[in-house]
Amino acid sequence: MTATTSNSTFRTEMIEARRAPDQRRGVSGWLRANLFSSPLNSVVSIVVILVIARLIWPLLEWAVIDANFIGASRDACTGAGACWAFIGARFDSIIYGFYPEGARWRVDIVFAMLAILVAWLAVPRLPQKKWVALFALVGFPIIAYFLLLGGSFGLEYVPTRAWGGLMLTLTIAVVGIVGSLPIGILLALGRRSQMPFVKAVCVIFIEFWRGVPLITVLFMASVMLPLFVPGNIEFDKLLRALVGIMLFWSAYMAEVIRSGLQAISKGQDEAGKALGLSYWHRMGLIILPQALKLVIPGIVNTFIALFKDTSLVLIIGLLDMLAIIRAGLTDTNWLGFSTEGYVFAALVYWVFCFSMSRYSQYIERRLNTGHKN
Structure with missing residues (x-):
């Protein structure tokens, strides 16, 4: 309710209490609450940050800035940084081991099914979790067995001695x-x-x-x-x-x-x-x-x-x-x-x-x- 005078309008009732401003929100609030809450904590935080920066920068130079990412042999790695070309050249064997190249699509299907099942069970909003869990415990192992091992349904048999990698x-x-x-x-x-x-x-x-x-x-x-x-x-x-x-x-x-x-x-x-x-x-x-x-x-x-x-x-x-x-x-x-x-x-x-x-x-x-x- 408001009352009107010749010069102004004013309230005749109390305004509802409001929350005090929260200074702890955002990046600056987090830093103030966790790293710079007192003079001593501020000094310790600055020293630790400097030490971490001193250690991280050389690692960053080696792993990213001076690194080589493409190549088929060690001759491609001429810089002083990491030679990630080794991982790229051996990536297929790291993932599949000695699994036949023409049958690796079967491994990809198993990987995809496993990722979908894990995500479905992990995300709380997705429905039918009981049936998905039952399929993960019963149906998925059977499907993965026939896909990976083969020897039936027209699939090439791949012995376990050819399995490897991730x-x-x-x-x-x-x-x-x-x-x-x-x-x-x-x-x-x-x-x-x-x-x-x-x-x-x-x-x-x-x-x-x-x-x-x-x-x-x-x-x-x-x-x-x-x-x-x-x-x-x-x-x-x-x-x-x-x-x-x-x-x-x-x-x-x-x-x-x-x-x-x-x-x-x-x-x-x-x-x-x-x-x-x-x-x-x-x-x-x-x-x-x-x-x-x-x-x-x-x-x-x-x-x-x-x-x-x-x-x-x-x-x-x-x-x-x-x-x-x-x-x-x-x-x-x-x-x-x-x-x-x-x-x-x-x-x-x-x-x-x-x-x-x-x-x-x-x-x-x-x-x-x-x-x-």
């Missing part, structure tokens, strides 16, 4: 991750079981696999296992490695899951019993959903360690991405450029591991696993 790295990582999680959950439940025999079997399994190095597991799976089976039975080398990696990391996963189970109070289980729920209903509907939310960081940490340890399959003659890069460095056309190869491999591993880490943090915030006020 394709092999992702195959081992995806199969290991998907296989170790459910096995780890069952082992964790078995270790907490009230049945002595089940508990003893799970404890022995977990302690055995956690007590030996992964290299030993791979060596035993590749070299020693054929000695204990009939001569007419032959296990594929990649299959043996996949089984060994799944069993090895399922033991570590079991302990991660068990820590989450122990964090859930007995009252949750007792409430389920009071409602008349069976053991598996209590675990599936009440206990496990809470326990898995609590141990998301530990689960993802195990996945990251598994992904990085895929490089150990070189010990049994499987050439993953890192092994392909190392093999390419023995080419006389590229002697002396090992740094570029290892930097590229490290960057690829970092991208995948960092992506898993960031997505796990997103899941934690969405599920409020930190129990913040």
Whole structure:
């Protein structure tokens, strides 16, 4: 309501309170709040920025400014910077290994399907996630198997010894991750079981696999296992490695899951019993959903360690991405450029591991696993 006088118009009621200006928004607000909040913090921030700039600039010169990006041999790298031409010349083998060139479209289809499935499950707004997850666990492995291995539906057969590069790295990582999680959950439940025999079997399994190095597991799976089976039975080398990696990391996963189970109070289980729920209903509907939310960081940490340890399959003659890069460095056309190869491999591993880490943090915030006020 307003009142009018001969000279002006003025209000007869109070204006609603407004928020004070927020000086912390934008780039300047972030800098003021995080780097220059006090004189001491300002001095420390300036010193750290100068040190980082002093270290980053030479690296930037080597990696970008003075680098060579195109060429078919070391003769194309005449500058003082990095020779990324090595990566370009060996890129196909780094991605596909020794997979036949005419059949690499099958690998591309599998890569595309995997990327679409991961994106569909990761983006919260996309619908039908249950059906997509079911397809990812059942349909996609079958399709990927027939596409990559071939030998049916008119596709050329490609033995696993021709697999390699990033394709092999992702195959081992995806199969290991998907296989170790459910096995780890069952082992964790078995270790907490009230049945002595089940508990003893799970404890022995977990302690055995956690007590030996992964290299030993791979060596035993590749070299020693054929000695204990009939001569007419032959296990594929990649299959043996996949089984060994799944069993090895399922033991570590079991302990991660068990820590989450122990964090859930007995009252949750007792409430389920009071409602008349069976053991598996209590675990599936009440206990496990809470326990898995609590141990998301530990689960993802195990996945990251598994992904990085895929490089150990070189010990049994499987050439993953890192092994392909190392093999390419023995080419006389590229002697002396090992740094570029290892930097590229490290960057690829970092991208995948960092992506898993960031997505796990997103899941934690969405599920409020930190129990913040």
